[in-house]
Amino acid sequence: MGKVKLIHVGLGAWGGNWATHVLPNHPDIEVVGYVDMVAEKRELMSSRLKVPKEKFFVHMEDAFAATDADAVSIAVPIGLHEPLARQALEAGKHVVLEKPFAATMAEAKGLVALAEKQGKVLAISQNYRFYPAPQTIADLAGRGYFGRVTGAKIDFRRNAFAERSGNVNVPNPMLGDMAVHHYDLMRMLIGSDPVELTARSWNPPGSPYAMDASAAMILTFPNNVTVSYRGSWVDAGPQTAWAGEWQLDFERASMLWTARGEQPYQARRDFVQIRRPNTAVNDDVPLIDWPFHDRAGVLHALAETLRTGVEPPYFPNARNNLGTLATIEAALKSAANGGASVRLETIV
Numbered sequence: 001m002g003k004v005k006l007i008h009v010g011l012g013a014w015g016g017n018w019a020t021h022v023l024p025n026h027p028d029i030e031v032v033g034y035v036d037m038v039a040e041k042r043e044l045m046s047s048r049l050k051v052p053k054e055k056f057f058v059h060m061e062d063a064f065a066a067t068d069a070d071a072v073s074i075a076v077p078i079g080l081h082e083p084l085a086r087q088a089l090e091a092g093k094h095v096v097l098e099k100p101f102a103a104t105m106a107e108a109k110g111l112v113a114l115a116e117k118q119g120k121v122l123a124i125s126q127n128y129r130f131y132p133a134p135q136t137i138a139d140l141a142g143r144g145y146f147g148r149v150t151g152a153k154i155d156f157r158r159n160a161f162a163e164r165s166g167n168v169n170v171p172n173p174m175l176g177d178m179a180v181h182h183y184d185l186m187r188m189l190i191g192s193d194p195v196e197l198t199a200r201s202w203n204p205p206g207s208p209y210a211m212d213a214s215a216a217m218i219l220t221f222p223n224n225v226t227v228s229y230r231g232s233w234v235d236a237g238p239q240t241a242w243a244g245e246w247q248l249d250f251e252r253a254s255m256l257w258t259a260r261g262e263q264p265y266q267a268r269r270d271f272v273q274i275r276r277p278n279t280a281v282n283d284d285v286p287l288i289d290w291p292f293h294d295r296a297g298v299l300h301a302l303a304e305t306l307r308t309g310v311e312p313p314y315f316p317n318a319r320n321n322l323g324t325l326a327t328i329e330a331a332l333k334s335a336a337n338g339g340a341s342v343r344l345e346t347i348v
Contacts (some may be wrong), residue, residue: 015075028303062078130297147251156244
């Protein structure tokens with residue numbers, strides 16, 4: 001097949017960023033329509049993109065009737081994920097859905113079952129997978145140079161005061177929203193889902209956030225692999241890249257890494273170093289050449305899947321992403337109960 005013919009749904013802050021920064025000029029994608037219920041957003045985006053107003057629609061069914069789309073990308077508030085993804089799948093379209101997957105595990109499982117029944121690809125935009133650093137580490141880990149993974153330490157620090165962040169009213173901004181990327185990277189690199197976790201969250205004095213902006217967690221994976229995680233939207237310390245600062249420990253070495261800087265040069269902060277026991281100098285690791293970063297990488301992986309019928313490595317299909325959604329639910333449940341231990345089998 002040629003380019004994937006795509007309808008994009010959602011022209012708000014993040015959905016608009018998809019429309020202006022991700023979709024234009026993507027070599028695998030031809031956008032055949034845009035959907036948003038707000039007239040002002042449709043008109044603004046038509047002007048910004050220099051796309052005829054006839055390509056903008058109020059409802060998805062209108063876009064389906066007017067185009068021969070293969071797929072739909074959906075970037076809307078999480079409460080709309082399930083009904084819009086269901087509508088697209090029932091119309092016979094492949095779907096790329098923004099993270100977090102769905103509001104509940106039941107909704108997510110229902111969509112997975114529907115996609116498999118329809119024979120359609122349902123992908124979750126776990127965009128942090130598509131950077132040179134995590135891809136390089138996944139490759140090295142898979143080759144077994146340093147033995148098995150034994151644990152990890154992860155720090156994520158951002159300062160909403162300095163950044164004037166626009167997400168201060170997002171529900172559960174750390175454990176339920178931002179940390180979703182980090183949970184997913186843990187699962188990708190360790191190669192399994194957590195077995196059990198404990199989480200605490202809080203809102204520091206003076207925080208502009210409506211809900212808890214800081215959190216700490218301990219996650220246990222199979223084979224007693226333990227991960228410690230700290231994250232904050234209101235940390236005054238040195239700011240990390242969006243993937244956070246990682247120390248991923250193996251039997252014979254540790255790998256220090258980070259990924260995802262700021263637009264438009266998001267891959268510039270990617271680096272990987274090997275720290276071997278009892279050595280003073282870390283080894284810099286050449287990064288895999290990864291041309292499609294972030295959400296562009298998700299779309300490229302979707303196109304490859306549709307062209308070949310085979311998912312590329314680490315493709316974020318919806319069934320696999322159930323483990324990330326379960327980690328979200330377990331973390332929120334633990335924090336709501338004062339850090340009580342939660343086993344993921346009770347969520348899944």
